[in-house]
Each structure stands twice: as C-alpha cells, then as structure tokens.
Amino acid sequence: MPGFWQDPIGFIANLLHSLLIGWGLPAAVVDVILSVLGAGALAMGAMLFVIFLIWYERKLLGRIQDRLGPNRVGPFGIFQSFADMFKIFTKETITPQGADVIPYNLAPILAVAAVLLVWAVIPFGVNIMGANLSVGVLFVLAAGGFGELAIMLAGWGSNNKYALMGGFRAVAMLVSYEVPMVLALLVPVLLANSLNLNDIVRAQTVPFLFTAPVAAIVFFITQVAESGRAPFDVVEAESEIVAGFNVEYSGLKFGMFYVAEFLHAFTVSMLFATLFLSGWRGPGAEQIPLLGVLYLMIKTFLVYFIIILFRGSLPRFRIDQMLNLNWKVLTPLALVAFFMTALFDKSLAQLGVVGNDLGAQVIRTLVLLVVNGIILWLGERWLSQATRPVRRDVRLTKPAVVDRYPGAK
C-alpha cells in the first residue's frame, strides 16, 4: 500500500476499500460507494470554493475601481459571501407568468452541472484526478456545450423579451466562439498526441504556451467569451437587455446562475493552466502529488487574475464586433496556427529533431515559437486591414430612408 504523501487519494480509497470489504460488501457495490464519495467530495469542494472565489473577485474589482470591496463581515470581509448565501436561501423564488416550466427550472441546474462536469476530468496532481478519461478533451467540449444549452433554455423558457434576446445572442455568440475554441484545442492534442488531459500535462516538458502561443491566445479569448463575462457579456448586457437570459430569475435560481458564472471563469482558468501552462507540473510534483495541486492552483489563479483584470478594465463589445472578432480574426488565426504547427512539427520530425533530449526540445520550441510569432505579426497586419468595418457617411443632412420590406405594399 503506498504512503499517504505519494498517493493521498489512492491511500484513502484503499483504506475505505479494505474497510468496506471487511464489512462483507461485494466488490461492485464498494466501487460504486467509493465513486459516490469521490465525486461528492469533488463536487462539494468545487461548490464551496465558489464562495471564496466570489469574495476574491469582489475584493479585486473593488481595488480596481478604487473601492475597498467587502470589508465588514469577518477579517477582510471574507465571510461576506457566506452572509449573502444564507440571505439568498431565504428569498422567494418567483416563477413568472407564462413561463415554460421545464426549461425554466432546468436551466439553472444545467448551468451549474455543466461547469462542475469539467472538474471531473481535470488532473489536479500526478494521480489526483476524478476520472482518467482517454477522451478528456472531447468530454470538456461536450460539457461546455451543456452550459450554452442552459442559457438558451433560460432565454426561451422565461417568457420575457429581454431573456429571449439574451437567448438569441447566446445562439449566435456562444456557439460561434466554440469554433475557434475547438480549433485551438486541437493544437495541444496534436503536440501531445493524446486526448487524455493527464497525458497532455505529461507531454508539456516545455509548456505549450511557448510552443503554441497563438493557439493559447485564441483559446484564452474564446474561453473568456464562453464564460460570458466582460468584455464579452452581451448575453446579459445590463445596459442593453437589462440582465439578458436571467432577467426573470430570482432567489436561489438566480444564485445558481451567479455561481455558475464565477465557477465557469475559474474552471476555464484551470483548463488553460492544464492545457497550456503544464498543469500540475513543477519541481517535486511527481513525488509529492499534493505539491502538484499547489502548482496548478498558483497557475490557475494567475490566469483567473488576468480574467478579472479583463472584466475590470475593458468595455463591452457590440455583438457585431464580437462576431467579427470571432469569424474574421480568431477562426482564421486558429486555422492557420493549427496548419502551421502540424506542418512544421512533422517536418522537424522528418529532419530528425524528435524525442525528449534537451537539444531537440530547444530547437522544436524555438522553431514553433518563431512560426507562431510570424503568424501573429502577419495576421495582425492583414486582419486589421481586412476586418476594418466600412465607415458610414456621417454627413447626411437627413436620415436615409431604408426600404426594409421591398414590395410589401
């Protein structure tokens, strides 16, 4: 039996396993019980972690806006979120007139579940992970799709025009941003030759941020957009469509959307850290897995900090700007980056630059870095020309009459 520090999860699992077998339970039942315990602990941990995240983000946003942020409840206001949580439990949940009850009630649950599901496959340490799926990347994509579905259900089920508009925008925007996201995700898969998230972490002797910076940038931007926060929060744009898809939600149903948003932002940071910042890897992480958890959290909070900086400093895009950015900048960039990475990596392998020795790694990293730099430089030059919107003539003395419905009368 391995020691606790080598394999904490395995150690506890073994302990419980022998204990339950000792009680005379069949092995299959014991497996189910252990899975329930593990999954329950991870999911509960994630949900409780959100309480801390909300405090952290409010505090940082406060500082960015020259305020103190929460500072009354407990030291540094750290218990503010607990107070808010208990308060929201005692609030009335109102179902609006004419709401489509099933999608309306299913949406907040799905929104949280979709984000939580990603946690099941993220490797927190060398052997600390929920499920070691061989198709982890595809699973992450599928779980992401659930979140979009939840927003569409909320928009459609609320029987409110603002909510419906939010739902429409979700269809156009969230779904569009999935395209460059998938294309950017292909690059780490290609470099690691595996869809398993733990294999992808293991393959990052050099973090993929350095071998695939274009894919990393595209992935980061699309993930911020997918989590629906500023500057990409057009689905709940307060100044345009009030609160978008969640305008008719109250009490804890709204609270669940709130939790889902914060957890989503943290989860995408964790995904980014896993895919591009070499996840749990660090000195000593192979021997002491708990150290890997620490490394992953440090990297994740670094990314999360940048996401909060985005939210605190950038104004919201218009929806046409967002779609332009997606289809005319990010998608071509991701396609070209994927193409070039595949071409150059294989060419290097043909030339004999392959394997894990230092020289090969350095040459490979340098070549891919230069290729990515050229893509970014040329892409910026060309795309800034090609995607510039045509300016409308503003010198008109009277408004132009547009025949919206030609031949209507």
Place this chain on the structure above:
Amino acid sequence: MLNNWLYIGIFFIIALALPGVAIFLAGVLGPKKSNAEKRATYECGIETVGETQIQFHAQYYIFALIFLIFDVEAVFLFPWAAAYGQMSFYAVLEGLIFILVLMGGLAYVWKKGVLEWK
C-alpha cells in the same frame, strides 16, 4: 476504464443533484407569497405587449448553421490530431489538405457576406 465512466455517470448525477437540492431547499425555506403583480412578466415600466416566443431573425440561424459545419469538421480532425505522432509525412499532408478545404470554406462564407451582422 469502465470505472472511469461509472465515476463520470455518478458525478453527473451529483452535479445535477447539488443545485437541484439547493433550489428545492430554498423553495421550502423561502416565503411563498406570490401574486399576479409579482408574477407579471418584466418590461421597462410598461405592460408587455404581444407574444414573446416569436419567430426569430434568420441571421441567428445562419450563424448556428456555419457553426455546425465547422464543428463537425473539427470533430473529424480530433482523431487525426490524436494519431499525429504515429503518422507518416504523407498522412499528415492529407490532413493538411483537409484543413485547406476548411479554410476555403471560411473564405467562401466570408466572401458571400454571410459573416456580416445586419
């Protein structure tokens, strides 16, 4: 392997149950004093007019359609990318031609003006 999928299944149920139970509890704990005014659909200070769940602009539909095409093609690329290490140079070239076709598709859609938000 099977154990992993068992875990995912159980995790899915728990992930659905956690918010579900919380919402149920809040429903039990919270006040229940609903009335017609409260339940009225929100609108900016006026009564809401007409149907809500209307037909929507075809623009959204077109974007969803382009997404579908690209996503299905990306799904074809995943096995190719996962097997990339074992492939010969010519197999990689074939995949690259497929990506070129994808780029051609994007250029066509762009040229057609479908990507303009109107």
